[in-house]
Amino acid sequence: MSFLSYLISGISxxxxxxxxxxxxxxxxxxxxxxxxxxxxxxxxGGFIVFSFVSTLGxxxxxxxxxxxxxxxxxxxxxxxxxxxxxxxxxxxxxLITAIGVSYFLQNVALLIFGSSAKSFKxxxxxxxxxxxxxxxxxxxxxxxxxxSLVIMVALTLFVNRTKTGKAMLAVSEDKGAAQLMGINVNxxxxxxxxxxxxxxxxxxxxxxxxxxxxxxxxxxMPGIKAFTAAVFGGIGSIPGAMIGGVLLGVxxxxxxxxxxxxxxxxxxxxxxxxxxxxxxxxxxGKKINKKV
Amino acid sequence: MKKAxxxxxxxxxxxxxxxxxxxxxxxxxxxxxxxxxxxxxxTGGAAVYGNAVKKGAQLAVDEINAAGGINGVKVTLYFxxxxxxxxxxxxxxxxxxxxxxxxxxxxxxxxxxxxxxSLTKEDNVFQxxxxxxxxxxxxxxxxxxxxxxxxxxxxxxxxxIADKGLASKVAVIYDSSDPYSSGIYxxxxxxxxxxxxxxxxxxxxxxxxxxDFSVQLxxxxxxxxxxxxxxxxxxxAALILKQANTAGLKIKYFGCDGxxxxxxxxxxxxxxxxxxxxxxPFAADAKDEATQKFTAAYKKAYNDEVPNQFxxxxxxxxxxxxxxxxxxxxxxxxxxxSDLCAKLTAAMTQITVNGVTGEMTWDASGEPTKSPKxxxxxxxxxxxxxKTGSYxxxx
Numbered sequence: 001m002s003f004l005s006y007l008i009s010g011i012s013x014x015x016x017x018x019x020x021x022x023x024x025x026x027x028x029x030x031x032x033x034x035x036x037x038x039x040x041x042x043x044x045g046g047f048i049v050f051s052f053v054s055t056l057g058x059x060x061x062x063x064x065x066x067x068x069x070x071x072x073x074x075x076x077x078x079x080x081x082x083x084x085x086x087x088x089x090x091x092x093x094x095l096i097t098a099i100g101v102s103y104f105l106q107n108v109a110l111l112i113f114g115s116s117a118k119s120f121k122x123x124x125x126x127x128x129x130x131x132x133x134x135x136x137x138x139x140x141x142x143x144x145x146x147x148s149l150v151i152m153v154a155l156t157l158f159v160n161r162t163k164t165g166k167a168m169l170a171v172s173e174d175k176g177a178a179q180l181m182g183i184n185v186n187x188x189x190x191x192x193x194x195x196x197x198x199x200x201x202x203x204x205x206x207x208x209x210x211x212x213x214x215x216x217x218x219x220x221m222p223g224i225k226a227f228t229a230a231v232f233g234g235i236g237s238i239p240g241a242m243i244g245g246v247l248l249g250v251x252x253x254x255x256x257x258x259x260x261x262x263x264x265x266x267x268x269x270x271x272x273x274x275x276x277x278x279x280x281x282x283x284x285g286k287k288i289n290k291k292v
Numbered sequence: 293m294k295k296a297x298x299x300x301x302x303x304x305x306x307x308x309x310x311x312x313x314x315x316x317x318x319x320x321x322x323x324x325x326x327x328x329x330x331x332x333x334x335t336g337g338a339a340v341y342g343n344a345v346k347k348g349a350q351l352a353v354d355e356i357n358a359a360g361g362i363n364g365v366k367v368t369l370y371f372x373x374x375x376x377x378x379x380x381x382x383x384x385x386x387x388x389x390x391x392x393x394x395x396x397x398x399x400x401x402x403x404x405x406x407x408x409x410s411l412t413k414e415d416n417v418f419q420x421x422x423x424x425x426x427x428x429x430x431x432x433x434x435x436x437x438x439x440x441x442x443x444x445x446x447x448x449x450x451x452x453i454a455d456k457g458l459a460s461k462v463a464v465i466y467d468s469s470d471p472y473s474s475g476i477y478x479x480x481x482x483x484x485x486x487x488x489x490x491x492x493x494x495x496x497x498x499x500x501x502x503x504d505f506s507v508q509l510x511x512x513x514x515x516x517x518x519x520x521x522x523x524x525x526x527x528x529a530a531l532i533l534k535q536a537n538t539a540g541l542k543i544k545y546f547g548c549d550g551x552x553x554x555x556x557x558x559x560x561x562x563x564x565x566x567x568x569x570x571x572x573p574f575a576a577d578a579k580d581e582a583t584q585k586f587t588a589a590y591k592k593a594y595n596d597e598v599p600n601q602f603x604x605x606x607x608x609x610x611x612x613x614x615x616x617x618x619x620x621x622x623x624x625x626x627x628x629x630s631d632l633c634a635k636l637t638a639a640m641t642q643i644t645v646n647g648v649t650g651e652m653t654w655d656a657s658g659e660p661t662k663s664p665k666x667x668x669x670x671x672x673x674x675x676x677x678x679k680t681g682s683y684x685x686x687x
Contacts, residue, residue, distance in 0.1 A: 002514055009506035115336050117527045119559035128538055138538050211503035213531055213557075221500055256507040262468045262496040 005135055006257045012141035014249020015148045019203040020226030021241035023196040029236035030172045030192045036098040039223015040105035041197045045071045045204030046214045050120055060123035067201045075197025076190050109216035122209040140210040152242045232272055234285025324625050325366040329393030331384045332400030336375035341602045345400045345422055346371045347594055348603030352610035362617045365625045374399055378407035385411055394629045397609050402426035409435050416630040422605035426471055430658030434633050436640055438605045442472055445548045446479030448664045449571050454487035461492045463517035465508050467524050468496035476523035492517045502528050505535050513541050525550040530557035533564040552600055555681040562681040566671040573649035574604035575667045575685035586648045608647035615643045
């Protein structure tokens with residue numbers, strides 16, 4: 001019974017990682033850049049909902065919608081100001097800029113909201129589910145898993161079936177050729193960032209609902225874990241991010257339970273190294289042969 | 293001859309440059325008051341503690357000045373921010389030194405405190421930390437502290453649980469990446485063994501993974517423990533209480549001074565902490581006269597804010613400096629920090645201070661001797677059904 005409960009809490013943690021990893025993998029897959037500010041957009045999403053619900057007393061679901069829209073705008077804005085001028089620069093320069101944006105967002109939040117942790121009120125309306133006498137699954141877990149699955153399917157369909165999605169795939173393969181084919185590269189990348197950041201807002205709300213404490217550094221560690229999950233599953237692959245996230249959460253919790261609660265992070269990253277040694281592109285990553 | 297003339301011109305010039313500096317010195321308050329320098333985090337992650345210390349210390353200084361000062365000399369307090377950061381603490385210390393500070397009250401948190409102890413030792417400046425609880429905060433003979441050290445808290449907690457018969461099987465969740473938390477846990481474990489207190493499970497977490505405690509709580513649930521000891525800070529403790537509630541864990545909670553603040557952190561879920569016990573040196577609603585007088589004065593000065601133990605530690609810290617100065621009979625406000633340090637260090641082991649955090653004496657190691665007080669968290673529902681929590685002193 002306790003194994004099941006460890007497994008469920010692992011899947012719950014993992015589905016939050018998966019949700020964040022979806023945003024990472026999406027931006028990487030299309031814009032070919034690691035958006036390290038992604039974790040902090042999560043934090044911004046959390047603070048937007050926190051302000052609307054706790055301070056202004058708005059309806060929680062309406063606040064989540066607002067947060068999604070505002071974060072999407074923020075994502076586009078960040079891309080325009082910080083990343084677009086560096087479109088032709090080396091990937092290292094873009095990476096450093098992303099880290100800069102990450103610190104910028106953290107410090108602005110620190111300035112506005114202060115450093116002490118805020119108590120976040122869960123926006124999930126359903127209570128916990130009891131199975132038998134021992135097993136308890138929280139409402140947040142159910143919602144997080146469901147939302148991650150829905151978003152994964154929706155994203156896969158969007159990218160493969162719609163015109164905009166196909167434009168994204170084209171841009172990801174070859175920006176120059178895509179432009180020659182009449183695809184607006186700038187617009188496509190903006191849309192990618194808007195979707196990625198909207199996902200971050202959803203992830204932020206669910207993260208803060210499951211672990212109800214919010215401060216300017218809230219997004220940093222989950223962001224890094226989710227990035228790991230994305231690499232684990234094969235960065236650029238949408239189902240890969242999902243599988244990577246859930247596996248990471250489960251491995252983390254099972255090693256906490258049966259091996260050592262102190263060493264769990266060490267064990268998680270050892271598994272990551274092993275996977276990358278055996279399959280350098282991650283679990284579902286595709287090997288792209290570049291012609292010279 | 294020419295050389296001598298040049299030398300003279302140089303000297304005259306440098307004297308000219310020095311003039312405004314000297315004049316500034318004369319004008320500053322350093323000449324006619326004792327100057328105490330406080331260091332603590334006024335911004336950043338531990339700002340709650342630093343601000344409480346600043347307010348508590350300022351209150352004590354104002355009271356002392358209103359009553360005529362120390363040995364007839366008024367006191368000035370300068371307070372610098374260290375953001376709970378070692379480098380910033382060193383900068384703050386240097387700034388204070390430039391301002392002519394004679395005694396250091398600080399720092400508030402352990403890591404920065406350790407960072408400046410070697411400097412105060414080198415400069416021979418008397419240092420008393422209100423709340424730096426790590427062992428190394430007072431490793432030099434010029435440093436003393438007001439609060440309990442980490443090992444003392446672990447011993448005190450184990451003794452309290454065993455002596456009051458709160459439980460015979462105890463579980464612990466602690467932060468293995470934090471010296472405060474793991475320090476308390478180590479001594480708790482050793483003392484528990486002596487007192488026949490069985491630690492059935494000890495689960496760790498680290499600063500990198502401190503949001504999800506479901507696994508640790510599940511193990512506590514299975515261990516059959518009657519009491520969960522939490523030698524951690526209130527932010528994680530609040531998360532643990534919430535997740536324990538979701539997991540259906542019913543258990544007694546016991547914490548140390550880091551748990552102070554958990555009521556505000558829980559917000560609307562404050563009833564989760566009902567009945568939790570904390571071992572801390574100060575309870576704002578304790579019945580003794582000193583505490584009541586301090587709490588009333590603090591509330592009056594700071595907008596009805598209830599003082600926490602950090603404010604109390606700082607308030608006591610200033611009065612300890614006063615007691616030591618009176619014992620050493622220091623009357624000259626222009627005394628150098630180094631001379632003052634020698635006198636105060638000698639006086640510290642001879643004084644007894646009856647402060648708001650208890651009756652304290654010191655030995656040369658810098659550790660205070662005092663008995664801890666326990667507080668329990670009680671929750672009352674208002675007329676509108678809104679629950680509010682408060683700390684109540686336990687006998």
